[in-house]
Amino acid sequence: MGRPLTDSAALQADTDRLIYEQVFDNALVGICFMHERRFLRVNARMEEMLGYGPGELTGQSVRMVYARQEDFEEVGRVVQDFPRDNRYVHERPLVTRHGSLLWGLIAGRKIDPADPNSPSVWVVQDMSASRHAEDQLARANQRLEQIVQSRTLNLQKTNAALKLEVERRRDTERAMIESREKYRVLIRNIPLGIVITDAAGDFVEINPAMQEFFGAADLAGFDTLSRRTPCTVLRDGAVLSLRELIGTCSPSVTRRVEHLTVRWTQASGKPLWFDVIGVRVPVRDLGCAIVFLDRTEQRRARAREHSQQQQLAHATRLSMMGQFASALAHELGQPLNACISYAAGIEHRLGPELRTRPDAQEALSRIQLHLHQAGDVVRNVRAFIARHRPGNxxxxxxxxxxxxxxxxxxxxxxxxxxxxxxxxxxxxxxxxxxxxxxxxxxxxxxxxxxxxxxxxxxxxxxxxxxxxxxxxxxxxxxxxxxxxxxxxxxxxxxxxxxxxxxxxxxxxxxxxxxxxxxxxxxxxxxxxxxxxxxxxxxxxxxxxxx
The missing domain is CATH 3.30.565.10 (Histidine kinase-like ATPase, C-terminal domain)
Known part of the structure; x- marks a missing residue:
């Protein structure tokens, strides 16, 4: 009756070995065994990732797969005195046989934590795709910024072209332009702030939109306000009074257009942004028309969109962290429970011997204490994730x-x-x-x-x-x-x-x-x-x- 049990155990051992061999050889991640930082055995996936043929890495130093000497030395210092939890995880760039780089997530542990010279097992995952996705997102954001800049430039060109077209029509239709009543109807109803100056640069007229922008009751009030109202030029950060700004945007040559973007802060502290365009008015005794286009709402909309994207990205990162934490807590729970059971079994089976070895009894008690503490940590993480509540x-x-x-x-x-x-x-x-x-x-x-x-x-x-x-x-x-x-x-x-x-x-x-x-x-x-x-x-x- 004893022999069949022995054969059955041997068969089970062979079966287990074959299963482990199959898992090792067909794993979707790279797995290797190492001793003294040399490869003892490497699975097919790791050889494929690094571009080596079967068995080419066996016996070789791990240095040949690190892209940088400092990475090899830094990991070596940690491995020499392995962490107390017998687990070390790091991310490093690795070099393939053909010289290309991949970004590896590497996790390892000793097979026998108690033996300083014990071989170790390492798992390598190729994270290059994740890094590539992050690069693609950065490039997409850069393309978006370029599109916004291009559209802004096109709008500026359109506004400049519009002013040139207005100027051309004034040249060809002098009779209509010199009609003061028609001219006043135009500037009073256009949704752009307009200031008209004479040949000497003094203000001769402002339209209602300009009065509303700066809170001026009439032309005299605007003239007084313009001397003490500071505006910041966004191009170079220069601070000019509104009057100085208008003078700066007043071209001295016909058909030339001056353009600036400025920020003005109201007395309430609310900032306003304007595109300011100055054109020469080819009419006797007149100087220039300075046009203020309110860009405040567009800038605020862009700021809101940027804030929304940041909030969305932040929520994605938090949710991802929660999912990974939950998955990690689930995966750690099973081996922790197994370790607790094994420790309890040792205490039960070796009870008489342990009573004669108080040092071993104390060590086993400490092992059980730390295992229970680790289990509490895992349960706390899972409970924290489960208690997530959305806002209201x-x-x-x-x-x-x-x-x-x-x-x-x-x-x-x-x-x-x-x-x-x-x-x-x-x-x-x-x-x-x-x-x-x-x-x-x-x-x-x-x-x-x-x-x-x-x-x-x-x-x-x-x-x-x-x-x-x-x-x-x-x-x-x-x-x-x-x-x-x-x-x-x-x-x-x-x-x-x-x-x-x-x-x-x-x-x-x-x-x-x-x-x-x-x-x-x-x-x-x-x-x-x-x-x-x-x-x-x-x-x-x-x-x-x-």
Whole structure:
């Protein structure tokens, strides 16, 4: 009866070894064993990442894969005296056999923590795609800034061309321009601030818009105010009085246009921005027309958009941190529980021996104490993540949808995607965190855009519909005419690390579901569609009770 048990144990050991071999050889991340900083064994994935053939790294120094000597030395100092928790994680640039660089996330531990000369096992993940995505985002922001600058320049050129056209018409239609009544009607009703000077540079007329801009009751009051009102020229930071500014923008040559952008602060402390353009007036006894174009609202809109993007990015980072913390707490819980069980088993089986070895008994007690403390930390992290509560802002869904599309107009235009919107009238307001719900919309829309771009959809289209639902709820449906979600992923699409994109992390939809559920709602995949993908968000009009 003893021999079959022995054969069974040997068979099980061989089976376990084969399983470990298969896991090692077919892992999706690089894995290697090292001793004294030399490779003992390297799996296929790591050889593939670094460009080496089978067995070429075996016996070699780890120095050959570090891009920099200082990285190799710094890691060596840490490995020489391994951290107490027997775990070391770092990010370093690595060099492949062909000289190209990849960014590696490297984690290692000793096989026997008690043995200073123990071999160690290391896991290497290629993070180059993540770094590349960050670079692409930076380039996209740079392109956006260039587009804004280009549009501003085009608007300035258009305004200058308009002034030149007005001047040309004044030359060709002198009779009409010299008609004082028609001239006054023009400048009194135009939404631009205008100051007219004579040949000596004194003010002869201002229009109502200019009076409103600077709070002047009449021409005399404006003349007095102009001498003591400071304006800041944005080009070089120079501070000029309003009168000096007008003089600076008054060209001395016909058809020449002077242009400045200035900031003026009202007595209440509210800043105003103006584009100031000066043109020569080819009329006897007149000097120049100085035009003030109010740019305050455009600047504030750009500032609001920038602030909104920062809030959205901040919320994305916080949500990502929460998801990673939750996943890490889940993964650590199982080995901690196993360690606690093993320690309890040792104490039970070696109880008589431990009573004769108080030093070993104390060490085992300390091990159990630290394991329980680590378990408490893990449980606290998971409880903290679970207690997330959204804010209590009042959210207009119609306004939120249009603000989100305005935020994404560059990406939609670059990919030729058409968005069709249908919003039910008189929708009730929602309660929650506006930027988090906007993050959900951004993620769903960009997922659709990237899916259609990746498969070359000829006429990419996104349907965004917001409707009332039963039980005082609202529903947001985001659908596209792209390739759709493969049936094999219908059940796992919201799980972490599940993605249909080659460079995706598989965290976006998981974060979206977490946000929606924290608002008391549901995020679902509508798998009844035969073409494209459709995601449905259902939200209550009031936040759930704590």
């Amino acid at each position: 802002e009042e959210i207009d869904l119609d306004a939120l949808v249009h603000a989100t599309l305005e935020l994404l107009q560059l990406q939609l235009r670059e990919n030729g995607a058409v968005v069709r919107i249908a919003v039910d009238p008189d929708l009730p307001k929602l309660q929650g965190t506006r930027v988090e719900l906007q993050q959900v919309l951004v993620n769903l829309i960009l997922n659709a855009v990237e899916a259609m771009r990746g498969t070359g959809t000829r006429t990419p289209r996104i349907d965004l519909r917001v409707t009332r639902a039963a039980r005082r709820r609202v529903r947001i449906q985001v659908s596209d005419n792209g390739p759709g979600v493969p049936p094999s992923l219908h059940e796992s699409i919201f799980q972490p690390y599940t993605t249909t994109k080659s460079g995706g992390l598989g965290m976006g939809l998981m974060m979206c579901r977490t946000i929606v559920e924290s608002h008391g709602g549901e995020l679902e995949l509508d798998n009844r569609r035969k073409r494209g993908a459709s995601f449905r968000v259902t939200l209550p009009t009031a936040l759930p009770a704590c």
